[in-house]
Amino acid sequence: MPEGDLAGPWAxxxxxxxxxxxxxxxxxxxxxxxxxxxxCRVHQDEVQxxxxxxxxxxxxxxxxxxxxxxxxxxxxxxxxxxxxAVADLERLLPPQIRNGMDLLPTAAKAFSRCDREExxxxxxxxxx
Numbered sequence: 001m002p003e004g005d006l007a008g009p010w011a012x013x014x015x016x017x018x019x020x021x022x023x024x025x026x027x028x029x030x031x032x033x034x035x036x037x038x039x040c041r042v043h044q045d046e047v048q049x050x051x052x053x054x055x056x057x058x059x060x061x062x063x064x065x066x067x068x069x070x071x072x073x074x075x076x077x078x079x080x081x082x083x084x085a086v087a088d089l090e091r092l093l094p095p096q097i098r099n100g101m102d103l104l105p106t107a108a109k110a111f112s113r114c115d116r117e118e119x120x121x122x123x124x125x126x127x128x
Contacts, residue, residue, distance in 0.1 A: 030099040033120030040114040047092050047111045054085040
């Protein structure tokens, strides 16, 4: 499946949608509760792997903030790794799928667990 098709009809470009509402700029409605659940079942392994990569990138970035100047090459390289991990998770969980849930930690945890009731009653949506 091409990378742009990963989120099906809810795909968005880039990681900039993290601060936008579920429908901002896309012209597409947010996914229904049952659609979020099915999406989760299909992509659960990918979300878990992306969440693990993010967790693995977060600790070095926190340590780098204490050890290096924010302008240093070391700090900037570690920060890029963290931002790449966030962007990967954002690509897997675009705003239309999250339906008002914050990417971190709410959506990342919810889509890692794939609890149907939790996903169907996620922020901003009535139960499907």
